[in-house]
Amino acid sequence: MGPTTSSHALMLRRGLAALLLACALPSGTVSAAQEPSPADASESLRLRVERLRAEDRIEVAGDTVAAEPVAAFYESRGFMPAWRAADRAAILLDVVAGMESDGLDPADYHAGALRSFAAVRPRTAADSAAFDLLLTSAVHRIAHDLGRGRADRSLLDASWAIEVSEPAPDGNHLATIIDADDLRAAIDALRPRHPIYVGMRDALATYRAIRDGGGWPVMPDGPTMRRDSAAGPIALLRRRLAIEGFIELSPEAGPPAFDEALETAVRAFQHTHGLNEDGIVGRATLAELNLTVERRIDAIRVNMERARWILPGLADRFVATNIAGQKVYFVDRGEVVFETRAIVGTSYTRTPVFADTMRYLVINPTWTVPRSINGEILSAMRSDPSYLTTRDVVVIDRAEHRVDPTTIDFSAYTGATFPWVFRQLPGPVNPLGRIKFMFPNRYGVYLHDTPGRSQFEREQRTFSHGCIRVEDPFRLAELVLAGQDGGDQASLMRVVADGRTATIQLERPVPVLLLYWTAASDLHGEVHFYRDVYGRDGAVLSALDAPARR
Numbered sequence: 337m338g339p340t341t342s343s344h345a346l347m348l349r350r351g352l353a354a355l356l357l358a359c360a361l362p363s364g365t366v367s368a369a370q371e372p373s374p375a376d377a378s379e380s381l382r383l384r385v386e387r388l389r390a391e392d393r394i395e396v397a398g399d400t401v402a403a404e405p406v407a408a409f410y411e412s413r414g415f416m417p418a419w420r421a422a423d424r425a426a427i428l429l430d431v432v433a434g435m436e437s438d439g440l441d442p443a444d445y446h447a448g449a450l451r452s453f454a455a456v457r458p459r460t461a462a463d464s465a466a467f468d469l470l471l472t473s474a475v476h477r478i479a480h481d482l483g484r485g486r487a488d489r490s491l492l493d494a495s496w497a498i499e500v501s502e503p504a505p506d507g508n509h510l511a512t513i514i515d516a517d518d519l520r521a522a523i524d525a526l527r528p529r530h531p532i533y534v535g536m537r538d539a540l541a542t543y544r545a546i547r548d549g550g551g552w553p554v555m556p557d558g559p560t561m562r563r564d565s566a567a568g569p570i571a572l573l574r575r576r577l578a579i580e581g582f583i584e585l586s587p588e589a590g591p592p593a594f595d596e597a598l599e600t601a602v603r604a605f606q607h608t609h610g611l612n613e614d615g616i617v618g619r620a621t622l623a624e625l626n627l628t629v630e631r632r633i634d635a636i637r638v639n640m641e642r643a644r645w646i647l648p649g650l651a652d653r654f655v656a657t658n659i660a661g662q663k664v665y666f667v668d669r670g671e672v673v674f675e676t677r678a679i680v681g682t683s684y685t686r687t688p689v690f691a692d693t694m695r696y697l698v699i700n701p702t703w704t705v706p707r708s709i710n711g712e713i714l715s716a717m718r719s720d721p722s723y724l725t726t727r728d729v730v731v732i733d734r735a736e737h738r739v740d741p742t743t744i745d746f747s748a749y750t751g752a753t754f755p756w757v758f759r760q761l762p763g764p765v766n767p768l769g770r771i772k773f774m775f776p777n778r779y780g781v782y783l784h785d786t787p788g789r790s791q792f793e794r795e796q797r798t799f800s801h802g803c804i805r806v807e808d809p810f811r812l813a814e815l816v817l818a819g820q821d822g823g824d825q826a827s828l829m830r831v832v833a834d835g836r837t838a839t840i841q842l843e844r845p846v847p848v849l850l851l852y853w854t855a856a857s858d859l860h861g862e863v864h865f866y867r868d869v870y871g872r873d874g875a876v877l878s879a880l881d882a883p884a885r886r
Contacts, residue, residue, distance in 0.1 A: 380465035408507030439637030535857025711751025
């Protein structure tokens with residue numbers, strides 16, 4: 337009986353101690369066997385939301401929550417917790433970790449704090465409220481960043497003037513996502529579904545896999561390599577191209593040779609990287625071969641962000657210029673039906689990024705010289721007194737009357753003080769060529785033809801004062817005028833031959849996008865890279881990698 341009585345007494349003492357300890361626990365603490373009640377968590381949520389309203393932002397487990405829609409979301413539900421089901425919280429944690437596939441940092445969506453709270457058992461009412469709040473804040477940030485972009489584009493590039501059509505997520509939007517039957521599908525639907533974005537996500541995964549596999553080798557300087565070359569690191573070139581998927585390596589390969597298959601692979605590489613497709617490994621191609629895989633990954637991430645800025649609400653019929661790629665596209669029914677080379681602004685007279693609507697075309701246009709170029713005209717006249725005559729340039733006053741140039745002492749003026757306007761008449765030397773595409777805008781920028789055809793053969797075509805010169809403008813005109821009387825090329829060329837200036841109104845105005853993308857997927861999922869001719873990628877990349885500011 338002694339041992340039994342002693343054991344029983346010990347059990348009684350332990351039970352009493354546990355009871356006393358439970359009575360002594362501070363308010364909000366729970367035992368291992370229970371979670372806080374919804375009412376307790378609701379009260380803790382109310383206090384935090386009221387602080388959020390008063391202070392605009394609050395610290396939760398070292399992370400910042402600063403979003404009015406989060407407060408509105410909880411107010412609309414009487415501060416009741418939204419994440420009582422553990423499986424839904426687990427799904428969101430998995431989604432947060434997967435934000436890397438969009439080129440975004442999971443840390444921006446409270447990844448560390450959420451993992452810490454998920455591991456806590458049991459949770460206090462305060463812990464539960466904090467976990468709930470962070471989960472909701474993560475959804476808000478994901479919805480904002482996938483729908484509108486993470487970075488504030490107006491702070492990154494003053495020339496960016498395209499408004500995002502996707503509205504900012506509000507409390508009702510959050511409720512729709514969080515309460516959805518399929519949470520993962522609801523969040524996945526926030527991503528741009530355009531093939532350009534889907535292709536860049538796939539490319540990001542591909543190039544990260546190349547990076548994780550060790551990247552690619554550096555090609556040494558050496559002689560230009562081309563078909564049937566015997567000199568140079570040909571075997572290394574073949575291996576470099578194989579890593580990026582442009583050629584297959586055969587284990588039975590004989591002596592290295594620059595054969596037809598390697599030339600085809602070089603042309604494919606050049607096509608992907610915005611180079612002239614001559615199949616020759618010269619200085620420009622070598623430079624692109626030696627850009628690191630990390631640089632390619634950065635470019636994809638930067639341009640996925642730009643895609644998030646403009647893809648929501650994109651029309652299925654539009655004209656687009658990729659300034660960095662120096663190309664013009666016509667998209668109809670969501671498909672690229674026309675692509676041509678373009679000439680864009682220099683690094684000093686940069687083509688701006690904006691969107692507008694093309695409303696009319698001008699055949700045999702005159703060119704009213706911008707005041708900013710007057711100095712160039714006056715300088716040319718000092719070295720060539722016949723400049724105005726040989727180029728069919730006239731002088732116009734404010735009332736649109738011609739002024740006799742022999743009555744003007746041009747040496748008395750600078751470009752800034754010249755009180756008249758230079759205007760070049762239609763003709764073979766007019767810099768606008770025979771047609772211009774008008775989408776009136778505050779920049780005075782438009783698309784047009786050019787008499788300088790040889791410049792289209794250059795790999796870097798940054799020669800204009802900001803307007804876009806189009807290599808095949810009459811094919812573009814035929815497309816934007818499709819279905820309109822007189823819109824075929826034969827009819828347009830008859831107007832050109834007439835020599836007189838004519839305006840053609842578009843029966844269906846066409847949206848025009850002037851974009852800046854240094855990496856983009858085409859509608860077939862193939863990614864293309866272009867040089868950062870204006871040096872704009874760095875600011876976007878820094879914004880993506882900087883700690884989140886909300």
